Amino acid sequence: MTNLAVIGGDGIGPEVVAEGLKVLNAVLPGVETTDYDLGARRYHATGEVLPDSVQNELAGHDAILLGAVGDPGVPPGVLERGLLLKLRFAFDHYVNLRPARLYEGVTSPLAGVKPGDIDFVVVREGTEGLYVGAGGVLAKGTPREVATEESLNSRSGVERVIRDAFSRAQSRPRRHLTLVHKQNVLVNAGNLWSRTFTEVGKEFPDVVTEYQHVDAASMFFVTQPQRFDVVVTDNLFGDILTDIAAAISGGIGLAASGNINPTKEYPSMFEPVHGSAPDITGKGIADPTATILSVALLLDHLGHTDEADKVEAAVADDLAAREPGAGVRTSEVGDRIAARVS
Amino acid sequence: MTNLAVIGGDGIGPEVVAEGLKVLNAVLPGVETTDYDLGARRYHATGEVLPDSVQNELAGHDAILLGAVGDPGVPPGVLERGLLLKLRFAFDHYVNLRPARLYEGVTSPLAGVKPGDIDFVVVREGTEGLYVGAGGVLAKGTPREVATEESLNSRSGVERVIRDAFSRAQSRPRRHLTLVHKQNVLVNAGNLWSRTFTEVGKEFPDVVTEYQHVDAASMFFVTQPQRFDVVVTDNLFGDILTDIAAAISGGIGLAASGNINPTKEYPSMFEPVHGSAPDITGKGIADPTATILSVALLLDHLGHTDEADKVEAAVADDLAAREPGAGVRTSEVGDRIAARVS
Ligand SMILES: CC(C)[C@H](C(=O)O)[C@@H](O)C(=O)O
Ligand SMILES: CC(C)[C@H](C(=O)O)[C@@H](O)C(=O)O
Numbered sequence: 303m304t305n306l307a308v309i310g311g312d313g314i315g316p317e318v319v320a321e322g323l324k325v326l327n328a329v330l331p332g333v334e335t336t337d338y339d340l341g342a343r344r345y346h347a348t349g350e351v352l353p354d355s356v357q358n359e360l361a362g363h364d365a366i367l368l369g370a371v372g373d374p375g376v377p378p379g380v381l382e383r384g385l386l387l388k389l390r391f392a393f394d395h396y397v398n399l400r401p402a403r404l405y406e407g408v409t410s411p412l413a414g415v416k417p418g419d420i421d422f423v424v425v426r427e428g429t430e431g432l433y434v435g436a437g438g439v440l441a442k443g444t445p446r447e448v449a450t451e452e453s454l455n456s457r458s459g460v461e462r463v464i465r466d467a468f469s470r471a472q473s474r475p476r477r478h479l480t481l482v483h484k485q486n487v488l489v490n491a492g493n494l495w496s497r498t499f500t501e502v503g504k505e506f507p508d509v510v511t512e513y514q515h516v517d518a519a520s521m522f523f524v525t526q527p528q529r530f531d532v533v534v535t536d537n538l539f540g541d542i543l544t545d546i547a548a549a550i551s552g553g554i555g556l557a558a559s560g561n562i563n564p565t566k567e568y569p570s571m572f573e574p575v576h577g578s579a580p581d582i583t584g585k586g587i588a589d590p591t592a593t594i595l596s597v598a599l600l601l602d603h604l605g606h607t608d609e610a611d612k613v614e615a616a617v618a619d620d621l622a623a624r625e626p627g628a629g630v631r632t633s634e635v636g637d638r639i640a641a642r643v644s
Numbered sequence: 645m646t647n648l649a650v651i652g653g654d655g656i657g658p659e660v661v662a663e664g665l666k667v668l669n670a671v672l673p674g675v676e677t678t679d680y681d682l683g684a685r686r687y688h689a690t691g692e693v694l695p696d697s698v699q700n701e702l703a704g705h706d707a708i709l710l711g712a713v714g715d716p717g718v719p720p721g722v723l724e725r726g727l728l729l730k731l732r733f734a735f736d737h738y739v740n741l742r743p744a745r746l747y748e749g750v751t752s753p754l755a756g757v758k759p760g761d762i763d764f765v766v767v768r769e770g771t772e773g774l775y776v777g778a779g780g781v782l783a784k785g786t787p788r789e790v791a792t793e794e795s796l797n798s799r800s801g802v803e804r805v806i807r808d809a810f811s812r813a814q815s816r817p818r819r820h821l822t823l824v825h826k827q828n829v830l831v832n833a834g835n836l837w838s839r840t841f842t843e844v845g846k847e848f849p850d851v852v853t854e855y856q857h858v859d860a861a862s863m864f865f866v867t868q869p870q871r872f873d874v875v876v877t878d879n880l881f882g883d884i885l886t887d888i889a890a891a892i893s894g895g896i897g898l899a900a901s902g903n904i905n906p907t908k909e910y911p912s913m914f915e916p917v918h919g920s921a922p923d924i925t926g927k928g929i930a931d932p933t934a935t936i937l938s939v940a941l942l943l944d945h946l947g948h949t950d951e952a953d954k955v956e957a958a959v960a961d962d963l964a965a966r967e968p969g970a971g972v973r974t975s976e977v978g979d980r981i982a983a984r985v986s
Pocket of ligand 2: 724728
C-alpha cells in the first residue's frame with residue numbers, strides 16, 4: 303500500500319494538489335494520503351516552518367506531493383530554505399528531474415517550434431552547489447559590508463547525479479547528454495564537473511555527449527531547443543535553465559518536477575515548478591496540469607510505469623483537445639484527466 | 645586626440661574589429677590606434693597571456709576595442725581569467741553594459757515579438773560575485789574531492805553599479821528598473837543587493853522599480869520581454885541573462901557590450917558578446933554588427949554622443965535594408981555602415 307504525504311501549501315497549491323490526487327486516485331486507487339499543513343499559513347499562525355517531528359513523519363512516507371508554498375508576507379528565504387530546500391537536503395533529493403516537452407495543442411512562445419521539437423529532460427543536481435547555505439555577512443548594514451555565498455561541490459555528489467543523467471540518456475532514443483556548467487570561469491567546480499562527466503561517460507559509450515557553458519545553453523534553449531535530449535547541470539544553473547525550459551514549452555503552468563532520491567532511502571518529493579500564485583488563488587482557474595504531470599513522475603518513481611504513462615498520455619490528449627486560447631477551470635481539468643485514466 | 649588600444653584577438657575577432665575601426669574612422673576621423681597581439685595565438689606561440697608590461701600600456705589608452713579571444717586548443721579559463729576577466733578587474737569595469745534591442749529587419753525567435761517590443765539594457769556588475777576567482781579544491785582527482793566557488797559581494801561594489809543603473813533608468817523614457825537576484829536562496833548576497841537597491845532607489849524617486857528572481861526573469865525574457873527597460877544584476881546572472889537577451893533580439897551576432905569604468909580612472913573596454921567562432925573564421929562571413937554597435941557604446945562613453953547615435957542609426961538602417969535571410973559579407977557591412985556615417 304502506497305503511503306503519500308501531501309503538502310498542499312499556500313495559494314493555488316491546495317487547489318492544484320486536489321486535482322493531482324483526483325487523477326492519482328483514478329489511475330491507482332487505494333493510495334493512502336496524509337495531509338501536512340506546512341507553508342506560509344502555518345508560519346504566520348505559529349512561527350513554525352518545519353518542526354522536526356513533522357520532518358520525521360514525512361520521512362516515513364513513500365513519497366511527498368507538494369503544491370506550492372509562500373506568500374508575499376513571508377521574508378525571502380524563510381520557507382525556501384526552511385522547508386523546500388530543507389526537505390531536498392534532508393531527504394537527499396540529488397536528482398531534481400524536470401522534463402520539458404511541447405505537447406500538441408500547446409503554443410510555444412518560440413516561432414516555428416512545433417510539438418516534437420522540444421522534448422528533453424533536465425537533470426538538475428539538488429543537494430549541493432550554491433544551495434547549501436554556506437556564506438556569511440560582515441559588517442552588515444555598513445559601508446564595509448561584505449556578503450558571500452559559497453558553492454560546495456563534492457566528487458561523490460557530482461558523480462551520482464551525472465551517472466543518473468547518463469543512465470536516463472541511455473534509455474532514451476536519442477542517447478544524447480549535454481553537460482552545462484561555466485568551466486571557463488568557475489574553474490574549480492567546472493573542472494570537477496567536466497572531469498567527472500568524462501570519466502562516468504566511459505561507462506556509457508553509447509551516449510553522445512556535449513559540453514556547453516550555461517550562457518550558451520540558455521541561448522540555445524531559445525534558439526535551438528531541438529538540440530537537447532538530456533541535460534545535466536548544477537543546482538543553480540538548473541534552476542535557471544528549467545524555468546527557460548518551462549517558458550519555451552508553454553509556460554510554468556505545465557512544468558512538472560521531481561525531487562528524487564534514486565536510492566529510495568528517503569521519500570522523493572514531487573511538485574509543480576510554479577509558485578503559489580496569490581493573484582489567482584481561489585478563483586478556480588489555476589491549471590493543475592503541472593501537478594498532474596508531477597504525479598506521473600511520482601508514479602514512475604514508485605515503479606508504476608504503466609500508470610505514469612497513462613497519466614502523461616491523458617494529459618497530452620487533454621492538452622490537444624483544449625480550445626486554443628480558452629482559460630482552464632482547475633477542477634474540470636482534473637475531472638477530464640481522471641476520466642481518461644480510469 | 646583619442647587613443648585606442650585594439651585587441652583583434654583570435655578567429656573572427658580581427659575580421660570584425662577591422663570593420664568596427666572602419667566605421668569609427670568614418671564617423672570620428674583621427675582616432676589613434678595601437679594593436680595588441682593577445683589571445684590564443686600569442687598564448688600558443690609564447691605561453692604568455694597578458695604580460696604586466698602590456699597591461700600597463702593598455703592602461704595608458706582612452707579605451708580598448710576587443711574582438712574575441714580563444715580557440716579550442718586553450719584550456720578553459722586560461723584566457724578568460726588571464727585576459728578578459730583580468731582586464732575587467734584590473735581596470736575596474738564595474739558596469740558591464742549590454743543593450744538588447746530588436747531592430748527593424750531583424751527576426752526574433754519569439755513569435756509575435758516586433759521591433760519596439762524589445763528595447764532594454766542590462767547593467768551587469770563586472771568586478772565581483774562568482775567571477776572573483778575565489779575558491780579551491782581539496783583532494784583533487786580522488787573520491788574525496790571537494791571544489792568550491794565563492795561569490796564575494798561588497799556594499800560599495802553593489803552600490804556603485806546599482807546607482808549607475810538607476811541613473812541610466814532615469815534618463816530613459818520609461819524610467820523602469822528591475823533588480824534580478826536570487827534572494828530567496830542566496831540570502832546573504834541577495835539581502836545586500838536588495839537592501840542597497842531600496843536605499844539607492846530613494847535618490848531616484850521617479851524611477852519605478854521591481855524585483856525578480858533570476859529564474860523568473862529568465863522566463864520573462866522569453867515570454868514578456870516588453871516588461872524590461874533597465875535590468876541590474878550580478879556578474880553571473882548578468883552573463884546568463886545577456887545571452888538570453890541576445891538570443892531574443894536576433895542573436896549573438898548583433899549583441900554589443902561595454903566593460904565600463906564610469907569614473908574613467910582606467911580605460912573601458914568594448915567587445916561584441918560573441919566568441920571567436922573558429923568555424924567561420926577567414927570566410928569573410930562574420931557579422932561585424934555587434935562590434936560596430938560596441939563602437940557606438942565606446943563613442944558614447946568617450947562623450948561623442950552624436951557620433952554614437954549616428955552609428956547606431958546607421959546600423960538600424962543597414963539592418964532594416966538587408967535582404968531577409970541573406971548571409972552577410974563582413975567587409976560589405978562595414979563599408980555600408982561607414983558610408984552611412986561619413
Ligand atoms: C523556491 C526556490 C527555492 C526553488 C529553487 O530555487 O530551487 C524554485 O525556484 C524551484 O526551482 O524549485
Ligand atoms: C568568456 C567569458 C569569461 C565571458 C563571461 O563569462 O563574462 C563571456 O561569456 C561574456 O559574457 O563576456
